Structure formats: structure tokens, C-alpha cells
Amino acid sequence: MTTTAPVPVRSFRVAVPCSTANIGPGFDVLGISLSLYLVLDVQIFSPTTPVPDFAMTYSGEGAADVPLTPEENLTTKTALYVLSTHNIREFPKPLRIHVHNPIPLGRGLGSSGAAVVAGVALGDALGNLKLGKDRMLDYCLMIECHPDNVAAALIGGFVASYLREPEPAVTEKPNIPHSETLEEGRIGKELGAQQPPVGIGHYVRLGWAKEIKAIAIVPQFEIATAKARAVLPKSYERQDVIFNLQRLAVLTTALGCSPPDADLIYQAMQDKVHQPYRKHLIPGLPEILTTITPSKYPGLLGICLSGAGPTILALATDNFVQIATAAQEVYQRVGGFDSFYKVLDVVEDGATCVDT
Numbered sequence: 001m002t003t004t005a006p007v008p009v010r011s012f013r014v015a016v017p018c019s020t021a022n023i024g025p026g027f028d029v030l031g032i033s034l035s036l037y038l039v040l041d042v043q044i045f046s047p048t049t050p051v052p053d054f055a056m057t058y059s060g061e062g063a064a065d066v067p068l069t070p071e072e073n074l075t076t077k078t079a080l081y082v083l084s085t086h087n088i089r090e091f092p093k094p095l096r097i098h099v100h101n102p103i104p105l106g107r108g109l110g111s112s113g114a115a116v117v118a119g120v121a122l123g124d125a126l127g128n129l130k131l132g133k134d135r136m137l138d139y140c141l142m143i144e145c146h147p148d149n150v151a152a153a154l155i156g157g158f159v160a161s162y163l164r165e166p167e168p169a170v171t172e173k174p175n176i177p178h179s180e181t182l183e184e185g186r187i188g189k190e191l192g193a194q195q196p197p198v199g200i201g202h203y204v205r206l207g208w209a210k211e212i213k214a215i216a217i218v219p220q221f222e223i224a225t226a227k228a229r230a231v232l233p234k235s236y237e238r239q240d241v242i243f244n245l246q247r248l249a250v251l252t253t254a255l256g257c258s259p260p261d262a263d264l265i266y267q268a269m270q271d272k273v274h275q276p277y278r279k280h281l282i283p284g285l286p287e288i289l290t291t292i293t294p295s296k297y298p299g300l301l302g303i304c305l306s307g308a309g310p311t312i313l314a315l316a317t318d319n320f321v322q323i324a325t326a327a328q329e330v331y332q333r334v335g336g337f338d339s340f341y342k343v344l345d346v347v348e349d350g351a352t353c354v355d356t
């Protein structure tokens with residue numbers, strides 16, 4: 001006997017790229033979307049179809065650990081939050097979601113940012129809300145409060161972003177994110193059904209020289225971003241701030257110039273705001289950052305921690321295998337960590353949602 005699969009009344013796919021943030025001096029400012037996609041395949045059935053009201057399956061990174069109940073899973077609880085702010089209290093039924101996630105978790109490649117962006121896109125699509133990307137960014141920032149990953153994953157390309165300083169009346173309200181006082185992970189009951197203020201996050205897309213690829217060297221250990229943020233100081237010396245601002249300004253243009261200038265970019269990717277404070281969490285980081293240079297590896301443009309780490313990001317036009325292998329060797333020798341690497345493209349398209 002053959003059984004036929006139930007036919008959905010609507011099906012669509014949400015795809016969200018991973019991202020690398022900071023790029024050296026641009027802590028909480030710069031993000032780049034890269035060619036590794038979190039994908040959600042979503043099917044909505046007619047209410048009379050004999051299938052469960054909700055079913056979620058998951059493959060790829062985190063499959064053993066990621067919760068699959070709507071109120072616990074980061075993507076679905078984000079979607080429920082978005083819907084609740086539009087007086088929609090539950091998902092349409094029956095609903096089936098398959099998640100495929102190739103983005104390693106807790107490694108500095110924006111897995112949580114991608115999950116949040118996917119959740120906002122899911123809520124937008126299920127509620128037919130037509131929020132638009134600028135408004136979607138506000139929703140993302142209610143959950144992941146640093147804008148660099150979510151802006152890049154949502155918009156695509158090489159993106160600089162900032163959080164607007166809100167009016168005093170707004171900051172007095174609970175649960176409104178603003179600047180450095182943002183607290184991570186407020187969602188679900190805590191956020192309630194409160195719509196985000198309009199225009200929390202602002203961004204601009206920067207030019208990117210097409211020949212530059214991103215090598216992500218990913219060691220086999222995780223660092224929760226919250227933990228890597230907790231080690232940062234509350235205030236900085238003026239000279240360190242100036243050091244980063246000078247490099248950040250140069251870097252935003254230098255990465256768009258073709259052919260790229262390795263001497264300029266290598267220096268412009270130095271940082272004194274986050275990497276020095278995170279090095280004790282990541283054995284091998286100082287050696288990787290100081291010994292893998294453009295003079296030893298022609299084609300290398302710059303090297304830094306990807307996001308909060310422990311992934312290393314190398315930007316390069318050539319010699320990808322040699323650069324990646326050199327970083328892997330240090331991780332193995334100093335920390336005893338196995339690792340893998342991927343050579344990724346910078347992708348122009350951010351999050352997409354298309355009918356299937």
C-alpha cells in the first residue's frame with residue numbers, strides 16, 4: 001500500500017547566512033554575511049489535514065542539543081514573540097518546520113544571530129506582517145542586542161551598524177534595548193507582547209572587493225558569546241579607543257578597494273578593545289594573530305577573532321590552505337584543539353524568504 005504525503009496549503013523557505021563580526025577593530029560595529037546558510041523549510045496544512053498541530057525537525061550543527069519545542073527553540077520563540085506583538089497568540093495549525101543548520105554553535109560565526117533573524121523572518125511570514133528589513137532589524141535587536149551579526153545576516157554583505165541612543169522617556173521603560181546597557185537573552189515572557197521602538201538599529205552597506213575570501217578556522221570547542229562579553233572592561237583608555245577608531249575608519253574603505261592593499265588592511269585589522277581581553281579564553285590566539293602575516297603568507301590580508309571566537313577569521317585572496325593550516329597547527333600545538341576550516345564567500349543577499 002502506498003501512502004501519499006499530505007499536501008501543504010502553503011510552503012516557504014527561510015534562508016539566513018552566517019556572519020562574522022568585529023573584523024578586528026569594529027567591535028559591535030562591523031559584520032559580514034558569509035556563504036553558510038541556516039535554512040528553515042516551513043509547511044502549513046489545512047486544519048482538516050490529519051497531521052500533528054506542530055512538528056519541528058532539525059539536522060546539522062547542534063542537532064543533539066537544540067530544543068525543538070516552540071517556546072524553547074530560539075527561532076520559534078522569536079517568531080512567537082513577533083506574532084504576539086501583532087496580537088497573534090499561536091502559530092497557524094498544523095505547522096511543520098524542518099531546520100537545517102550547518103553553522104557551528106558558539107564558535108563566533110553568528111549562529112544565534114542567524115537563528116534570531118530566521119525567527120523574525122518566520123514570524124513575519126506566518127503572520128503575513130510584511131515588516132520590511134528595517135523593522136525586522138528592530139525585532140532582532142530586542143533579542144540579540146549587539147547589531148553586528150544580525151544586521152549582516154539580515155541585510156547581507158559587509159555592513160556597519162549602530163544602535164540609536166533612545167530618548168530618556170524610552171530608556172526608562174523596561175526591556176527596551178539601548179547601546180551598551182543591553183542585556184542579552186530577554187525573550188518570551190520577559191519581553192511580553194511589546195513592540196520594539198522604531199529605528200533601534202541603523203546600518204550602511206560597505207563596499208567589498210570581490211577577490212577577498214573569508215577563511216574561517218573553527219576549533220572544536222565552544223565559547224558562549226555572553227561569556228566572552230563578560231570578560232570585557234566597562235571602560236577603556238583613550239589611546240586604545242583612538243587606536244581602534246583610526247583603524248576602523250581605514251578598514252571600512254580598504255576592504256572595498258581593488259586590488260586590496262595587504263599592508264594597509266593587516267594593520268587596520270589590529271584591535272585593542274576586545275581581542276586582548278579574550279585571549280585567555282582562547283589558547284593560541286596571540287600566537288595566531290602575531291605569526292600569521294602577509295609577508296609569510298602572500299595573499300593574506302588580515303587575521304582576527306571571528307565575533308567573540310574561538311573561530312579565527314583570515315581575509316585573503318590566495319594561499320587559503322596554507323593560511324588555514326598554519327592556524328590549525330597553532331590551535332593543535334598550543335591548545336590541543338582539533339579544528340576544521342572553510343573558505344567562504346561574502347554573500348550579497350542577506351535573509352530571504354521564498355515560497356516553495
Ligand SMILES: Nc1ncnc2c1ncn2[C@@H]1O[C@H](COP(=O)(O)OP(=O)(O)O)[C@@H](O)[C@H]1O
Pocket residue numbers: 038062066067073074075101104105106107108109110111112113115223224225226307308
Ligand atoms: N539554529 C539554532 N536554533 C536554536 N538555537 C540556536 C541556533 N543557533 C544557535 N542557537 C543558540 O545560540 C547559542 C550560541 O550562541 P552564541 O553563544 O551567541 O554563539 P554564536 O552566535 O557565536 O554561535 C547556542 O548554544 C544555542 O543556544
Ligand SMILES: N[C@@H](CCOP(=O)(O)O)C(=O)O
Pocket residue numbers: 019020021022027028029107108109110111112113146148149225228229274306307308309
Ligand atoms: N560583537 C560581538 C559579536 C559576537 O559574535 P558571535 O558570532 O560570537 O556571537 C562580540 O564580539 O561580542
